[in-house]
Amino acid sequence: MATAVPSALPDAAGTSFAQRAVILVSLTxxxxxxxxxxxxxxxALPKMQGTFAATTDQIALVVTFNIVATAVMTPASGWLASRFSRRSLMFWCAVGFTAASFLCGVAQSLEELVLYRILQGGFGAPLVxxxxxxxxxxxxxxxxxxxxxxxxxxVVFGPIIGPTVGGFLAEELGWRWVFFLLVPFGLIAITAITVVIQDRRRSNAMRLDWFGFLTLSVAxxxxxxxxxxxxxxxxxxxxEIMIEAxxxxxxxxxxxxxVATAEKxxxxxxxxxxxxxxxxxxxMFLFGMILWTxxxxxxxxxxxxxxxxxAExxxxxxxxGLGTLVASVVMAFINRLFDPRLLLTIGFVLQGVAAAYMGGFDINLSPFALAxxxxxxxxxxxxxxxxxxxxxFRTLDKAFMNEATAIYHLIRNVGSSIFISVTIALVIRTTAAGYTELVPFVSIFAEANTLFGLRGDWPTDSERALAGLGAEMRRQAVMLGYINAFYLYAATCFAIIPFVFMVKYRRAER
Incomplete structure (x- = not known):
């Protein structure tokens, strides 16, 4: 797959502003x-778990296999687009994605649901x-x-709108409507692709490097x-984890x-x-790490x-999402006025500042602070x-565009997966450590207990009172875990900034 294909679309000068606007809105x-x-x-995972009487590990496969299918098919998007044309690939991916979403909603067993989620992830991966x-x-x-x-x-609103509306539908109508929600959107997308996307160019000469594809997929x-x-x-x-690693x-x-030695x-x-x-x-890899934290x-x-x-x-x-919307509107007007390196730095600084303040949350979560x-x-x-x-993409040859955008989004997804796993592990492990550190303050044998004033503030003369004390300690320890995760989030935001200044930039030609 080393041979690059020419850009499949006509030159930008050959399309009118109205045509470009319709394409942009449709693809967004x-x-x-x-x-x-x-x-x-x-x-909807808890409700699915009840429907299929599944264990936590079993129901987690609904998410895991979808992520794996997406990750495997994303790097193949470039070759598929070059081989079958962007229009054909996007059309059939939208059709497959919509059908798989409907099948997820009517699945009668966990095995069926996992299979349809694999199809959903595989068909949907090339779209972005x-x-x-x-x-x-x-x-x-x-x-x-x-x-x-x-x-x-x-890109940003989908993951925000989906859980918000999906949570309401799952609560009111059942978990199946989480997937049925996607069907009408899918039909609109199929129509938009059919009407708007006219790229039919393809390269029959390109062959798939099966060894490269399979080894990357397995990895x-x-x-x-x-x-x-x-x-x-x-x-x-x-x-199991050692074997997978x-x-x-x-x-x-x-x-x-x-890839370093093969001819194509x-x-x-x-x-x-x-x-x-x-x-x-x-x-982008580092940004993916903090994107969904x-x-x-x-x-x-x-x-x-x-x-x-x-609901709240x-x-x-x-x-x-509202913050992102406002910033996106602002960027539509100012992106040509400022050096993108400056704007990128501002974006990471804003996220880092927000994350640092999140690290200052206490057990009484203020709605204003959260907002x-x-x-x-x-x-x-x-x-x-x-x-x-x-x-x-400023200086990249357009001949690489199909392949380059696929790898670009794969890298973002991998970064997100890594940081989500690290963050969750940090919360869980520091919660356990925090609980251990809190124990001496409530033990009747500890000197700290007299300083804590526990005997006068919290009754300990019944099992119910002790259970309540234990629950409060766990709540405090969990909060410590989240605080640690937010500080890691902040540190990562600021650590990205030096990479921005490694970029060479000059104004684009018109």
């Missing part, structure tokens, strides 16, 4: 359709990278910032399984050795010779610490999508 909608599934199933590649090819370079600002709304799948199941199985104390490392080594490898390393693309992918931490923290109802949790998640930190973090995300795209 298509992107939102797929990204809605990133977290939409998570809100192909949509971005099409937009970048359709618009001239000096309009990439504005186009990306609009496109980013679909990604094993790595994703390790990340998803690691915490539940106590990481490398488990033989070894298989992932060996397969990835074979893949790298192959699955992944064309020539695109990484572009300095900005290589650095941009590094920044608040969305992963806020719902369980709010529910377990202060007992916020699901959804509102706070929507505030993050403004969510807004600020979302605003920071909106400042990042546009400049990071401009930086990454």
């Amino acid at each position: 909608f298509v992107t939102m359709l797929y990204t809605m599934t990133v977290m939409i199933a998570n809100v 990278p192909l949509a971005q590649a099409t937009i970048l090819d359709t618009f001239p370079r000096h309009q990439h910032g504005t186009a990306t600002a609009v496109f980013s709304m679909g 990604i799948a094993s790595f994703q399984f390790m990340l998803d199941r690691g915490q539940r199985l106590d990481w490398f104390e488990s033989p 070894i298989v992932a490392a060996l397969a990835f080594y074979l893949f790298l050795a192959h 490898p699955f992944l064309n390393l020539a695109m990484f010779r572009d300095r900005n693309y290589a650095i941009g992918c590094t920044i 608040p969305m992963v931490l806020f719902p369980p923290m709010m529910a377990n610490i202060q007992g916020y109802p699901e 949790i959804g509102v706070f998640m929507a505030l993050r 403004w930190t969510s807004l600020l973090a979302g605003f920071g995300v909106g400042f990042i999508w546009v400049p990071i795209t401009l930086i990454t």
Whole structure:
């Protein structure tokens, strides 16, 4: 797959502003359709577990296999688009995704549901990278910032709208409607692709490098399984996790050795010779690590610490989306006025500041504190999508666009998976450590107990009172775990900034 194909779309100068606008809006909608599934199933897992009488490990496969299928098919998007044309691939992916979503809703067993989730992830994976590649090819370079600002709304809003609306539907109508919700959106996306996307060019000469594809697929799948199941199985104390880690490392080594020596490898390393693309992918990997952290931490923290109802949790998640929306609108107007490196730095600083304040949360979660930190973090995300795209693809040859966007989104997904697993593990492990550290303060044999004033503040003369004391200690310890996770989030935000200044940038030609 080393041979690059010419851009499948006509030159940007050959399309009118109205045509480009219709393509942009349509593909933004298509992107939102797929990204809605990133977290939409998570809100309904407890109800699915009850329906199928499944264990926690079993029901988690509904999410795990979907992530694995997405990760495996994403790097294949470039070859598939070149072989079958962007239009054909996007059309059949949208059809397959919509059908798989409906089948998920009517599944009668856990095995069926897992199978249909695999199909959903596999068919949906190429939609986002192909949509971005099409937009970048359709618009001239000096309009990439504005186009990306609009496109980013679909990327960011999907994972916010999905769980919010899906949680309501699951509560009112049952978990199956979480998937039925996607069907009408899918039909609209199919119609939009049919009417708007006219790219039919393909390259029959391109052959799939099966060894490269299979070794990369095995590496990604094993790595994703390790990340998803690691915490539940106590990481490398488990033989399964050790096997998955070894298989992932060996397969990835074979893949790298192959692409470095093969005449036409699955992944064309020539695109990484572009300095900005290589650095941009590094920044995107790190950005992927922090992208969904608040969305992963806020719902369980709010529910377990202060007992916020699901409806209110959804509102706070929507505030993050509101911040991103405002920033995206601002970026549509200012992206051509400022150096993208400056805008990117501002975005990471805003997220870092929000995360630092999150690290200052205490056990009494103030609605105002939750609201403004969510807004600020979302605003920071909106400042990042546009400049990071401009930086990454500014100097890259358009002949690599299909392949480059696929790898770009794969790297983001892998970064997200790694950091989510690390964050959850940090919360759980530091919660246990925090609980251990709190024990001396409530022990009747500890000197600290007299300083704590426990005897006068909390009754200890009954089992019920002691149980309540234990529950409060666990609540305090869990909060310590979340605080540690937020500080890690903040540190990562600030650690990304030095990479931004490694980028070389000059104004695009018109």
